[in-house]
Amino acid sequence: MNGTGARRRGRPPRTESGDTRDRILTAAREEFSERGFEKTSVRGIAKAAGVDSALVHHYFGTKEQVFAAAIEVAFAPALDAPDALADGPPAEVGERLTRFILGIWENPATRAPVLAIVRSAVTNETAAAVFRRLVASQLLRRVAAQVDLPDAELRAELAAAQLVGMAMLRYVIKVEPLASADVEQIVARVAPVVQGHLTGP
Template identity: 60%
Template sequence: MSDRTGAEGPRRRGRPRAEDSVGADRRSRILRSARTEFADRGYDKASVRAIARGAEVDPALVHHYFGTKERVFEAAVETALAPLRQRLGRLRAVPPEELGEQVTGFFLGVWENPDTREPLIALVRSAVNNDTAARIFRGVVTRLLLPRIAGAVDRAERELRVELAVAQLVGTALLRYVIRIEPLADADPRELVRRLAPVVQHHLLGPEADAAGSDAADGSGAGTDRF
C-alpha cells in the first residue's frame, strides 16, 4: 500500500490551498465590480447579474460567496472601511489629549488616499440615495467603527459623544469629497485636521453639558423651549 503523503510530501502549514487563492481572487473581483456597479447605477438599479458580469464570474458564484445583493453591499462597505477600522483599533494607546487629533487624522487620511477614497465615495452615494443601503451602511459603521472610538472615551454619554464627533467628520467628508463644495474641497488636509481636531476633541472628552446650570446662570430657560 503506497504512502501518498510520503510520496507527495505534507502540505506546508501556512501555505494557502490553490482553491483558497482562487476563491479570494473571485471575492475580490466581485467586490470591485460591486463598488463600480453601485457607483454607476446606484443601489436600486445595481443587480447581482451585472456585478457578476463585471467580475467575469457566473451569477451563481456571487450568491455562493455573498448570498443577496444586500450582503454584497455590506461586504463592500466593510472592505472599504477596513483601513479606517484598523487605524481606529490603535486608539487605546493614544494619550487622551491627542485623541481628537488622532481620530481626525485617521478619518481624513483614509479619504485622502485615492485607493480608499473612491470605493467610499461610491458606497456613500448609494447610502445617501437608498434607504436599504443607508441601513446597511449605518449598521456597519455602528458595529465596526463607533465601538473602537468609544473604547478610548472615558466619559459619561460616551455613545452620544462619539456620534457627535463622527457626525462632524462625516459632514466634512460629504461636503469635501462627495459634493465638493469650495473652498472646502481644495483646502489643505493638514489645515482641516488643525481646525477640526479641537472640535472632535471637545465632543469626545470635553466637559459634561449642564443645561440646567447654564439656564440658571443666564436667568432664562427659553432657549431649550425651541426644541
C-alpha cells in the same frame, strides 16, 4: 468531451475561490459606485466580474449581502480608527482621529471605495441600513469604548458626525473653499471640535 483544459460550470476549484471572491467584490464596488444601490443587480455584478450569477449568490447571497461584504472590505481602513485613538495622550485624541479620517479620504486608493459606499447609502434606505449596522457595530462602539466618560456612544457619534460632514462637503459635494483647503488648516480647525465632543465637559 472532457480534456484536461475543460472546466465544469459551477463552483470553482478551491485554488481559484479566493481570486473569484475578490473579483466579485471589486466588481460590486465599481457597480455600486457607478450605478447606485437600486440600479445595481447581481446579474450586472456577475457580468462585470466575468462569472455566473449563481457564483455571486454562492459566495454572498442576496444583493444586500453583496453590498454588505463589499462595503466591509472598502471600509476596512476606517475600522482602525479606535486603535489610532488609543495610541497617544488623551489631550490629542481629537487631532489623531481627525488626521486618521482625513488620511483615508486624501488617499485615492481608499477614497474611491468609500465614496461608493457613501453615494449608495445616501440614496437608498436598504444600503443606508447596511452601512449603519457596519458603522455602529464595528466603528462607533469601538471608539466609544476608548472614551471613558458618560455618554460615550453619543460623544463618538457627534465626533463622527463632525468628520463625516466635513468629508461630505470636501470630497463628495466639493464645496469651496473647503474642497481646496490645506489639510493642516482643516486639522487646526476641526480637531479641537472633535476633541470637545470626545473628552469635553
